[in-house]
Amino acid sequence: MEIDVQSLIFEFLGGLGIFLLGIKFMGDGLQRSAGDRLRDILDRFTSNPFLGVLAGIVVTILIQSSSGTTVLTVGLVSAGFMTLRQAIGVIMGANIGTTATAFIIGIDIGEYALPILGVGSFLIFFFNNQKVTAVGQALFGFGALFFGLDLMSSGMSPLRSLDAFHELTVSMSETPILGVVVGTVFTLIVQSSTATIGILQGLFAQGAIDLKAALPVLFGDNIGTTITAILASLGASIAAKRAALTHVIFNLVGAIVFLIFLGLFTSFIAYLQGQLSLNPQMTIAFAHGSFNIMNTVIQFPFIGGLAWLVTKLIPGEDTIIEYKPQHLDPIVINKSSSLALEQAKLEVIRMGEFAHRGLEETLKYAQTSETKHSEIAMQVEGAINSLDRKITEYLVNISAESLTKWERDKHTLLMDSVRDIERIGDHFENVIELIDYRITNKVDLTEQAMDDLNKMFDLTLLTVKQSMECLDNRDKELALEVIRKEEQIDQMERKYRKRHIIRVNEGLCSASAGIVFVDILSNLERIGDHAVNIVEEILEQQ
Structure with missing residues (x-):
């Protein structure tokens, strides 16, 4: 029998493309319809590693990507939301959660793929409601996943009669390590273990590969999927690198253990297949699920050891940005309003220190274009938003108590600050978004423009720092100094804007560079305004 190689390649590649698009659409749709509460789930339910496993499973099922959950977890470890030990639990849970797609594929509804695609498209294009379009997106992805699988399966069906492929599968049965390498390499290329598991399910359903050869490929898929977290951690914090390494070690150890007991595991899956009358796709899904659950159960008691190992392998102090408030005790509110306001003030000053730190990292990003600085700045911005909600809530609770005039003034100052x-x-x-735009679009700023920006950044940083010191000490002289500096910032902005217009007219600066430059100046000027708002209120209350 002659094989049409072109059709095989085209159908396989087209099917793989539609399948990957389906996974992305389904994950994005589920994430949008579930609301942006994934970080809250991880934050709230990771008080111990066991809850971390459950949170990892739930979030991975929602976003349809174990790598996505791992990357999200890496960010939370860097942000101080969770310890490395809790993160390891989430990573283990993510590995279990990623098997959900394999089980979905096992439910053989491929013949309904096109109507599901149609319904999803209808919901996306004919409704303005965001929730409805999010559901439509998830449905479209769901349909595309099955449609892509069907295309891949029909493309791969001739492989059964290909001698070279038959020899490869026999070799994989006899040398399981070869199957692990095949699975790892293919997942590294495709960057999705779900896709390679889907392909494996198709091959097994076609009878092109037997169970003993398929299982090592499955173990390799799990090793290959760690590449996304590794790529995400490059150039990132030490915590990010440690979490990514944990993912690699966890899956590598699991593959080694199960390779040692491959015969036993193969017999167990064959027994399940017979007892539960599983179709071929569902058999691979059960194998994938069993592998990840058993791997988690085996390694769960050693979470502390894993955390110790990766800390030894990647030494160094990490920059942890603590999102959670450190001074807000709700019990104090009923005991003493004055003491509660003092606690709130300490937290507001901490929030102000974050603002200064974020601005510093933004300046470093502008100077070096290194993404680690923008990542830290964005984490700081997340911490500021988190503290904003917590402090405001605390201050609202204080306002329910009877306050003296001095306490009311202090309360107003803190709320406004x-x-x-x-x-x-x-x-x-x-400003970070503007720098991102400059880097992405290769917009060059002149040396003069960068020099002007550095000077304005330095003055703005000093103004923010002094306004926080003023809030802490209620120093009148310092407040007047901040007001003078803010006037200097205003003068700088006008002066540098004029210089920029001259540069544009002389052809030294492009229009797009000018837009970036002027917008950064404008944002720095507004930061100065907000710093001065704080000290002006202090002066008014004295």
């Missing part, structure tokens, strides 16, 4: 600090965070986030 929180709002101003939160806006500083928004402005340096805007």
Whole structure:
């Protein structure tokens, strides 16, 4: 029998493309319809590693990507939301959660793929409601997943009669390590273990590969999927690198253990297939699920050891940005309003220090274009937003108590300061987006423009720092100094804007570079305004 190689390749590649698009659409749709509460789930339910496993399973099922969950977890470890031990639990759970797609594929509804695609498209294009379009997106992805699988399966069916492929599968049965390598390499290329498991399910259903050869490929898929977390951790924090390494070690150890007991595991899966009358796709799904659950059960008691090992392998102190408030004790509110306000003030000053740190990292990003600085700045901005909600809530609870005039003034100052600090965070986030635009579009700023920006950044940083010191000490002289500096910032902005217009007219600066430059100046000027708002209120109350 002659094989049409072109049709085989085209159908396989087209099917794989539609399948990957389906996974992405389904994950994005589920994530949007579930709301942006994934970080809250991970934050709230990771008080111990066992809850971390459950949270990892839930979030991975929602976003349809174990790598996505691992990357999200890496960010939370860096942000101080969870310890490395809790993160290891989430990573283990992510490995279990990723098997959900294999089980979905095992439910043989491929013949309904096109109508599901149609319904999903209808919901996306004919409804303006965001929730409905999110559901439509998930449905479209669901349909595309099965449609892509069907295409891949029909493309791969001739492989059964190909001698070279038959020899490869026999070799994989006799040398399981070869199957692991095949699975690992293919997942590294495709960057999705779900896709390679789907292909494996198709091959097994076609009878092109037997169970003993398929299982090592499955173990390799799990090793290959760690590449996304590794790529995400390059150039990132030490915590990110440790979490990514944990993912690699966990899957590598699992593959080695199960390779040693391959005969036993193969017999167990064959027994399940017979007892539960599983179709071929569902058999692979059960094998994938069993492997990840058993691997988690085996390694769960050694979470502390894993954390110790990766800390030894990747030494160094990590920059942890603690999102959670450190001074807000709700019990104090009923005991003493004055003491509660003092606690709130300490947290507001901490929030202000974050604003200064975020602005510093933004300046470093502008100077070096290194993404680690923008990542830290964005984590700081997340911490500022988190503290904004927590402090405001705490201050609202204090206002329910009977306050003296002095306490009411202090309460008003703190409420307004929180709002101003939160806006500083928004402005340096805007600056980061402008720097991102400059880097992506290869927009060059002249040496003069960069020099002007550095000077304005330095003055703005000093103004923010002094406004926080003023809030802490209620120093009138310092407040007047901040106001003078803010006036200097305003003068700088006008002066540098004029210089920029001259540069554009002389052809030294492009229009797009000019837009970036002027917008950064504008955001820095607004940061100065918010810093001065804080000290002006202090002066008014004295």
